[in-house]
Amino acid sequence: EARRRAFVCGHPIAHSRSPKIHTHWLARYRLSGSYEAVDVAPGDFEAFVSSLASGAFVGGNVTLPHKEAAFRTVDRRDDAAERIGAVNTLWLEDGLLHGSNTDAYGFAANLDEHAPGWAHAGTAVVLGAGGAARAVLYALKARGFRDIRIVNRTLERARLLAREFGPAFSAHQLAATGELLGDAALLVNTTSVGMHGEAELPLGLGHLPDNALVTDIVYVPLETPLLAAARRRGLKTVDGLGMLLHQAAPGFERWFGVKPEVTPELRALVAADIVAKAA
Ligand code: NDP
Numbered sequence: 224e225a226r227r228r229a230f231v232c233g234h235p236i237a238h239s240r241s242p243k244i245h246t247h248w249l250a251r252y253r254l255s256g257s258y259e260a261v262d263v264a265p266g267d268f269e270a271f272v273s274s275l276a277s278g279a280f281v282g283g284n285v286t287l288p289h290k291e292a293a294f295r296t297v298d299r300r301d302d303a304a305e306r307i308g309a310v311n312t313l314w315l316e317d318g319l320l321h322g323s324n325t326d327a328y329g330f331a332a333n334l335d336e337h338a339p340g341w342a343h344a345g346t347a348v349v350l351g352a353g354g355a356a357r358a359v360l361y362a363l364k365a366r367g368f369r370d371i372r373i374v375n376r377t378l379e380r381a382r383l384l385a386r387e388f389g390p391a392f393s394a395h396q397l398a399a400t401g402e403l404l405g406d407a408a409l410l411v412n413t414t415s416v417g418m419h420g421e422a423e424l425p426l427g428l429g430h431l432p433d434n435a436l437v438t439d440i441v442y443v444p445l446e447t448p449l450l451a452a453a454r455r456r457g458l459k460t461v462d463g464l465g466m467l468l469h470q471a472a473p474g475f476e477r478w479f480g481v482k483p484e485v486t487p488e489l490r491a492l493v494a495a496d497i498v499a500k501a502a
Contacts, residue, residue, distance in 0.1 A: 226255050226256055226257065227254075227255075227256040227257075227281045227478060227479060228255070228256060228257045228258075228259065228261075228279060228280050228281065229257070229258045229259070229280060229281055229283045229284075229474070229475075229478040229479070230258070230259050230260070230261045230280050230283035230284070230309055231245075231258070231259075231260050231261070231262040231283055231284040231285075231286060232261045232262075232268075232271060232284070232285055232286070232289060233262070233263065233285070233286035233287055233288070233289060233367065234262055234263055234264050234265060234282060234287075234288060234289070234312060235262065235428035236260045236262045236263075236286070237260070237262075238262055239286060239376075239495075240467065240493055240496060241258070241260075241284050241286070241471060242258055242259070242260050242388065243444055243492060243493055243496060244467075244468060244471045244489065244493060244494070245258035245471065245475055247256055247489055247492060248475055248479075248483040248489075249479070251483070252481045253482065254479050254481065256273045256478070256479050257342055259408060261283075263289065264290075264403075265288055268289050268292045268293075268296070269292075269296065270281055271496055272293075272296050273322060275313070275315065275320060276315075276320075276322075278315065280315075280475075281314060281315060281479075282312070282313045282314030282315060282474065282477060282478045283312075283313055283403070283474075283478075284311055284312055284313075284471075285310055285311050285312070285313060286311065289329060290309035290310060290311055290324075290371055291295060291296040291308065291309055293309070293310035293311070293313065294308060294309050294310045295323065295453075296311065296320070296322075297310055297321060298319040298320045298321065298322045298473065299316075299319055299320070299321045299322070300321075300322050300323070300361055300379075301321070301323045301329070302323070303322075303323060303324045303325070303327050303358075303361060304322050304323050304324040305360055305444065306339060306357075306361050307324040307326070307327065307354075307357045307358050308354075308497075309354055309357070309358075310322035310323065310324055311323075311326060311428065311470070312324070312325050312327060312473060312474040312477070313326050314474070315480060316394050317355065317370065323474075324358060325470040325471075325472075325473045325474060325475065326355065326358035326383070326466070326470050327358040327359070327361040327362040327365065327469060328362070328469065328472075328473060329465075329466040329469040329470025329471075329472075330358060330359050330362045330370045330389055330466050330470075331362045331365070331366060331459060332463030332466075332472070333438075333463075333466040333468075333469050334436075334438065334461060336465060336469070336485065337411075337461040338436050338438075338459060338461055341409065341436055342366040342367065342368075342490070343366070344371075344408030344409050344436075344451065345367075345368060345369045345370055345408070346369070346370040346371075346406055346407050346408055347363055347368050347370070347371050347372070347407060347408065347409040347410070347411065348370070348374060348400065348403050348407045348409070348410050348411070348415050349363070349371060349373050349399070349413060350374050350375070350397075350410070350411065350412045350415035350426075351374075351375060351413035352373055352375035352377070352380035352381045352383075352384050353380075353413065353414070353415075356373070356375075356384065357384065358449065359413050359440065360373070360388050360392065361388075364388060364389070364391065364392075366415055368391065368409075369391050370391060370393075371388075371391055371392045371393070372393050372394075372403045372407070373385055373392060373393065373394050373395065374391075374395045374396070374397055374399070374400050374403065375394070375395075375397065376397050376414075377416075378394060378395075378396050379392035381395065382394040383484060384473070389423045394460045399453060400426045400427060401430045403425030403499070404426070404427065404430035404431045404435075405430050405431075405432070406414045406432070407432070407435060408434070408436065409435065409436050409437075409438070409459075410426075410428075410431060410435060410437045410438070410453075411439075411440065412439040412440065412441065412447070413440050414439070414441075414451050415441065416441075416449075427450070428452055428456055428458070429456070431453075431456075431458060433457065433458070433467065434459075435458055435459075436458070436459050436460075436461065436464070437449065437450060437453035437458050437459070437460050437461075437462040438450075438460065438463070439460075439462060439463050440463040440466055441463050442462055442463035442464040442466070442467055442483065442497065443497055443501065444497070445460060445462050445464060445494060445497060445498075446460075447462075452464070462472035462491060464490060464494060464497070465485065468485045468489060468493065468495070469485055472485065473484075
């Protein structure tokens with residue numbers, strides 16, 4: 224059988240941590256495939272997708288800024304991609320290009336690993352209403368949350384999401400976060416705040432119940448200001464690196480036929496890369 228090749232395409236692409244993850248798995252499972260970073264400029268995405276029909280690649284990942292273009296371009300989308308409105312995983316099947324979004328899976332699998340039982344809670348507060356928030360909302364709905372409060376600086380974006388996702392979702396102003404936390408079992412940050420060392424969001428973590436779980440999907444730095452504050456308050460926290468690792472697994476399984484494991488060794492490898500680049 225021919226050596227299977229997969230890719231990650233984006234622009235810029237040098238910063239992507241996906242090659243580290245997938246080449247680690249290829250070596251670990253002694254597979255002869257490859258996983259290659261391809262820089263695809265914004266105007267070249269359509270041409271890149273057309274070139275996939277040649278079968279040179281079995282599939283690949285799509286990252287910024289092409290996730291929405293991939294959503295529009297694929298022949299078939301799964302339910303997650305459909306509802307999230309973006310595609311990050313591609314594969315060829317019976318001559319058709321299929322697209323999925325594995326971020327919701329990655330978000331849930333990370334919490335399954337580090338906070339088992341998290342999904343028994345019914346009430347969650349989600350900070351942010353961007354692309355990543357959509358994946359988190361999809362996951363919370365799939366896991367049966369019944370009261371999901373979307374908080375966003377731009378209230379209108381939260382309103383649009385709440386309307387789209389259904390009656391379990393409501394929209395709120397950032398300034399009101401404290402009042403929303405009193406009976407929340409889960410607080411999720413999906414805003415890019417914390418990534419660039421911006422000031423902490425005005426949250427009022429003191430309102431959260433003692434047994435609440437706080438998670439940030441931002442993973443640079445690994446412990447964001449929000450997670451540090453929650454830890455100091457004695458709350459259980461889960462960082463966003465596990466989401467990145469777990470979201471990679473479904474693609475790898477499709478392309479290479481092995482369901483890969485997210486191990487402490489893989490986590491340490493990628494965490495070291497994050498720390499090295501931050502230094
Ligand atoms: P978007 O640009 O689509 O959304 C950004 C969100 O952050 C918006 O809700 C925006 O609010 C809010 N925001 C930005 N700056 C501020 C601020 N100063 N104060 C308050 N709110 C602010 O980004 P994405 O949703 O695509 O990504 C968000 C983060 O998630 C990124 O850091 C990304 O790295 C991370 N991520 C992590 C993944 C993982 O695997 N762990 C997967 C995907 C993303 P407003 O609407 O008002 O502008």
